[in-house]
Amino acid sequence: MKPPPFKYHDPRTVAETVELLARNENAKILAGGQSLMPMLNMRYVQPDHVIDINRVEGLSYIREAGGRLEIGAMTRQREIEYADLVARRAPIVREAILNVGHRQTRNRGTLGGSLSHLDPAAELPLVSAALEATVHVQGPKGKRDIAMAEFPAGYMSPSIELDEMVIGVTLPVWPDGHGYGFVEFSRRHGDFAIVAAAVLLDVEAGGKIKRASVTVGGVGPSPVRCRDAEKALTGEKGAEAAFRAAAETCRTIDAMEDVYAPAWYRQHLATVMTRRAMVAAFGRAANAR
Amino acid sequence: MTTIAFTLNGRATSVEVSPVRRLAHVLREDLGFTGTKVGCDAGDCGACTVFLDGAQVCACMVPAGQVAGRRIETVEGLAKDGKLTALQQAFHHFNAAQCGICTPGMLMAAADLFQRTARPSEDEVMDALGGVLCRCTGYRKIVDAVLHVAGRVPAAALDNTPDAGRAVGARFPKVDGLQKLDGREIFGADQAPADALWLRAVRSPHFSATFTVGACDALHRKYPGLVRVFTARDVPGNNGFGVYPQVKDQPVLADGDVRFRGEAVAALVGDRDTVMTIRDDEVPIHYTPRTALVGVDSALAEGAHRLHTDKPGNILAFGYVERGDADAALAAADVVVEGTFETAFVEHAYIEPEAGWARRVGDRVEVTVTTQTPYMDRDEVAQVLGIANEAVRIIPTACGGGFGGKLDISVQPLVALAAWHLDRPVRCVYHRIESMSSTTKRHPARMTARYGCTKDGALSGFTFFGDFNTGAYTSWGLTVKDRVPIHAMGPYHVPAVRAKTRAVFTNETPAGAFRGFGVPQAAITHEALMDEMAERIGMDPLEFRWKNAIRVGQPTASGQVLKASAGLAECLAALRPHWRKARAEAEAFNRTGDGVRRRGVGVGAIWYGCGATSAPNPSTMRMGVAADGTVTLYSGAQDIGQGTNTTMSQVAADGLGIAVDRLRLVWGDTDLTPDSGKTSASRQAYVSGGAAKRAGENLRAEILRLANAGQDAWLRFEPGAIVVEDRGRMQTIDLRRLEAGGPNGDVIMAEGYFDPPTEPLDEKGQGVPYATYGFAAQIAEVEVDVELGTVKVRRIVAAHDVGRSLNPTQVEGQIHGGVAQGLGLALMEEYIPGRTENLHDYLIPTFGDVPEIETILVEDPEPTGPYGAKGVGEHVLCATAPAIFGGIYQATGVRIRRAPATPDRVRAAILARKEQRP
Ligand code: FES
Numbered sequence A: 001m002k003p004p005p006f007k008y009h010d011p012r013t014v015a016e017t018v019e020l021l022a023r024n025e026n027a028k029i030l031a032g033g034q035s036l037m038p039m040l041n042m043r044y045v046q047p048d049h050v051i052d053i054n055r056v057e058g059l060s061y062i063r064e065a066g067g068r069l070e071i072g073a074m075t076r077q078r079e080i081e082y083a084d085l086v087a088r089r090a091p092i093v094r095e096a097i098l099n100v101g102h103r104q105t106r107n108r109g110t111l112g113g114s115l116s117h118l119d120p121a122a123e124l125p126l127v128s129a130a131l132e133a134t135v136h137v138q139g140p141k142g143k144r145d146i147a148m149a150e151f152p153a154g155y156m157s158p159s160i161e162l163d164e165m166v167i168g169v170t171l172p173v174w175p176d177g178h179g180y181g182f183v184e185f186s187r188r189h190g191d192f193a194i195v196a197a198a199v200l201l202d203v204e205a206g207g208k209i210k211r212a213s214v215t216v217g218g219v220g221p222s223p224v225r226c227r228d229a230e231k232a233l234t235g236e237k238g239a240e241a242a243f244r245a246a247a248e249t250c251r252t253i254d255a256m257e258d259v260y261a262p263a264w265y266r267q268h269l270a271t272v273m274t275r276r277a278m279v280a281a282f283g284r285a286a287n288a289r
Numbered sequence B: 001m002t003t004i005a006f007t008l009n010g011r012a013t014s015v016e017v018s019p020v021r022r023l024a025h026v027l028r029e030d031l032g033f034t035g036t037k038v039g040c041d042a043g044d045c046g047a048c049t050v051f052l053d054g055a056q057v058c059a060c061m062v063p064a065g066q067v068a069g070r071r072i073e074t075v076e077g078l079a080k081d082g083k084l085t086a087l088q089q090a091f092h093h094f095n096a097a098q099c100g101i102c103t104p105g106m107l108m109a110a111a112d113l114f115q116r117t118a119r120p121s122e123d124e125v126m127d128a129l130g131g132v133l134c135r136c137t138g139y140r141k142i143v144d145a146v147l148h149v150a151g152r153v154p155a156a157a158l159d160n161t162p163d164a165g166r167a168v169g170a171r172f173p174k175v176d177g178l179q180k181l182d183g184r185e186i187f188g189a190d191q192a193p194a195d196a197l198w199l200r201a202v203r204s205p206h207f208s209a210t211f212t213v214g215a216c217d218a219l220h221r222k223y224p225g226l227v228r229v230f231t232a233r234d235v236p237g238n239n240g241f242g243v244y245p246q247v248k249d250q251p252v253l254a255d256g257d258v259r260f261r262g263e264a265v266a267a268l269v270g271d272r273d274t275v276m277t278i279r280d281d282e283v284p285i286h287y288t289p290r291t292a293l294v295g296v297d298s299a300l301a302e303g304a305h306r307l308h309t310d311k312p313g314n315i316l317a318f319g320y321v322e323r324g325d326a327d328a329a330l331a332a333a334d335v336v337v338e339g340t341f342e343t344a345f346v347e348h349a350y351i352e353p354e355a356g357w358a359r360r361v362g363d364r365v366e367v368t369v370t371t372q373t374p375y376m377d378r379d380e381v382a383q384v385l386g387i388a389n390e391a392v393r394i395i396p397t398a399c400g401g402g403f404g405g406k407l408d409i410s411v412q413p414l415v416a417l418a419a420w421h422l423d424r425p426v427r428c429v430y431h432r433i434e435s436m437s438s439t440t441k442r443h444p445a446r447m448t449a450r451y452g453c454t455k456d457g458a459l460s461g462f463t464f465f466g467d468f469n470t471g472a473y474t475s476w477g478l479t480v481k482d483r484v485p486i487h488a489m490g491p492y493h494v495p496a497v498r499a500k501t502r503a504v505f506t507n508e509t510p511a512g513a514f515r516g517f518g519v520p521q522a523a524i525t526h527e528a529l530m531d532e533m534a535e536r537i538g539m540d541p542l543e544f545r546w547k548n549a550i551r552v553g554q555p556t557a558s559g560q561v562l563k564a565s566a567g568l569a570e571c572l573a574a575l576r577p578h579w580r581k582a583r584a585e586a587e588a589f590n591r592t593g594d595g596v597r598r599r600g601v602g603v604g605a606i607w608y609g610c611g612a613t614s615a616p617n618p619s620t621m622r623m624g625v626a627a628d629g630t631v632t633l634y635s636g637a638q639d640i641g642q643g644t645n646t647t648m649s650q651v652a653a654d655g656l657g658i659a660v661d662r663l664r665l666v667w668g669d670t671d672l673t674p675d676s677g678k679t680s681a682s683r684q685a686y687v688s689g690g691a692a693k694r695a696g697e698n699l700r701a702e703i704l705r706l707a708n709a710g711q712d713a714w715l716r717f718e719p720g721a722i723v724v725e726d727r728g729r730m731q732t733i734d735l736r737r738l739e740a741g742g743p744n745g746d747v748i749m750a751e752g753y754f755d756p757p758t759e760p761l762d763e764k765g766q767g768v769p770y771a772t773y774g775f776a777a778q779i780a781e782v783e784v785d786v787e788l789g790t791v792k793v794r795r796i797v798a799a800h801d802v803g804r805s806l807n808p809t810q811v812e813g814q815i816h817g818g819v820a821q822g823l824g825l826a827l828m829e830e831y832i833p834g835r836t837e838n839l840h841d842y843l844i845p846t847f848g849d850v851p852e853i854e855t856i857l858v859e860d861p862e863p864t865g866p867y868g869a870k871g872v873g874e875h876v877l878c879a880t881a882p883a884i885f886g887g888i889y890q891a892t893g894v895r896i897r898r899a900p901a902t903p904d905r906v907r908a909a910i911l912a913r914k915e916q917r918p
């Protein structure tokens, strides 16, 4: 099939891009193209305008500022994969990215693209939620920040206006020596996850869990923070039974159903994946031993 | 349109294209670099992998605008100054390219890896190549080839230059292997005249509907590039096709009635952009949907509408085999087990979608197409056009995978019809969704069987009933319903058998031929019951099979006494040491393990009759010597990646007594080669091989006659002459003085013919359905994550009785690929019309899924086969799923009754079993 006919724009700045978005109806931003191109090829989307932001300046960076990690929207997934800074300060992001597609897709795919596409099982929105990222967007009225928890408006739809675009993300950094676990269930390596879990643990000297972040993707329409599990973990010392009990709270998450997996199985996966991610995270925490 | 300038394989290039045209198409259509393949256009198959600024990307997902000013490298740029890279050579030597359609993508992905590291580990190889799918090789030879270049695996065993008369049995690399490595190989979508029009079929979105087509004037006005819209009434001959001469029930273009979602209703012909731009809903087709009969139960239900007026109850046909009194035998048996088993639609998922083009040449039509069966295509196209068979010429391209799916016609009648009417070349390339939704599948089956034995382990009786969902049209449904009862009890001697099948029409995708023709489904049934019986009588599953394995001198359920070449017992014996070791290891692992991961080992045994069932099934091969001394084999046997071009050359060369690398090969073209039948039913090595051997021998006899020399004379082919040396007496045949003639203009020629001896089956299925059978047994070592229900196959050991291995490297390739497909059938593949019709939702095994495979070739020679050979192409798939299911049982105690055993099903079964056991 041939993509439907549309007008192609090739802006150089964010301001220009935003203006194009504001001026044209039914416009789509083309970032790495790893989701949009197949959708265009198959005609699942039929925009009238395609705005290619590959030449927009200043959207590709990875840096640390004020104890936080800042990543530009057009940063390719492979750059995140290979970035030392990410491996040191937010190792769960690297862990997650190794599960994103294949080499070919990571070489093109971008962080901003993945967040804007917001597939319910995608890895990058999931770790962004786990880290409580802030998403930076820009529109004709200027820039604004959206907490990752507020970012999804529904199934595959971010809560940004039609004339806004994602320009970057700020990721809070957990203390050195924190534990992290990213565990994914997919039918084959490189496939979209059916269910994935991201767990971060801050373990204090003596082995007690001071703070926990537990998030699952692929169960609901967007990543789900498992507050009950987090509460259950806090104060625990890494006993198998404690992880089991904490993970069990995920069995009641409202779950989707599709050709890959019935709802009960997704809920089951949520408990197993979160538990395994907890075990992995605890095992990595410097103070756990 | 924009001018986009970039560097392509080191050269400055510029094209005038839309900036959102995908790079894959710019390379292929605008620049003629067709080495980059397109299997999905959606980022799922990796066939389009190229380098963008030195890093691998999917060219189907990169818009042209993004390559401006960048560097692109494709497979055509790998070899420097005509010298293949070490990687390309390794692919050749390891037989890492079978059909070759995935090879460019694989090579690029591997080359990308070597840019990053010189000595990658196996895990790194898996990771780097993991985005490229292959349906032929089972990946292992690809991994080996890459690891060889990495210095981690020794060179491939290889026999590049066998002496005259010693080609059979040699590990001779593919005669057509090199062109698969540098982008030169031409597949169905790779070439067509520049002025060819494009055809796109408009397909039904409904499973079942009546429809009318309105006037297309408005459409023509809106799209000036639209040349014609063809519908059913434009078919000049018979608007029906089908693989049997007497059954042509599938219309080329539906005539007022659609019976499955994806059925072709109209064909748009025009320039490419136009036919691709028009949306289906713009074409004035008015559907009136009606109840869709999905699944055999709804088709068999009282009051269900008839799909075909002449088929009451939607029953295509029954198949039947009866020998002895099975009920009495079961009543007298010490142990009787029974069960009902289900399998799904399975898609061939060759990486090359259907493609081809046609042109009219006077009163003839020529169709260049990817196919498994040139002569059947010829006759189909002829009757659709209403012209003589000889007025059609089929020129096969290289075939990027078939597995049975390219036995039925697809684009052939459409492009032929359009070219015939318009007198212009017309081409058509299916896109992935079209390929999956409109072409045949493996029959879903529901089978209920009872099996009984004595307490000392002798099989006593077997009954079987199976419903096979044949979809909307007959396709190969009659073959499946006949083949299954013959094979349903498995490769054992069973005194009393009653097996019945029913092929049922539904409003689903036609089910046709897929590696095994129903035997893989039946094997799941008989092997599960064999395991249960063995357990009930306390006998080892492998020993139980060995004891009952059918042997020479015993009758089959069809009453055919096997005269030779029944090597199952030998296969099982060869597996015995592996089996005992692996079973013990699994038990030890489970005793000491964490209880979450549990291991098991299963065995599956199968048989498979080579060639058509009780039907004439001949092949003819021709050889000739030209005036300049060139010796040519004219082979109509289509190579679909399995290596037929190579094995036929080996057999023919030995028949003649010439070194195989001296033989020229002309293949496939129906104007240039004789009918060697279809590439199906594991018949080419056996049947066409038999013809090729005879062609070689007959040519030799003809040369000896001309030289008046004795049988043992020795031949030397020289420019313009053949030197015949007979017991010291040298004679020269001056070829330039002989008259050229025959269909190929050779000066000496001969043909070979072979038709396997079979006999018809009576109403109880008694007779000689096949001249010979192949046998196989495989063991699978699996690990089940009982918490998740996931099954990881850790290792397969496959023992196959192939009669005689014509080329062990090619046979291993078949086994590896078959095992991978068997694994897919067992664990992940389920085609659901309208839902899993792309390579994203329909899962085929990828690198990480296919385990280490050890192959054991058992050679119990078949006297009627060439040098003792018989077929192997389908046997390889049939034993894998039963072996995996046996492994799951040992690991978990769960018996799998439904394929695929997806994680949620396995998990549910584990939970159900826990509940049953307090
Ligand atoms: S054609 Fe590009 S990934 Fe399949």
Ligand code: FES
Binding pocket: B096, B097, B098, B099, B100, B101, B102, B103, B133, B134, B135, B136, B137, B351, B400, B401, B641
């Ligand atoms: S050789 Fe890989 S798809 Fe055929």
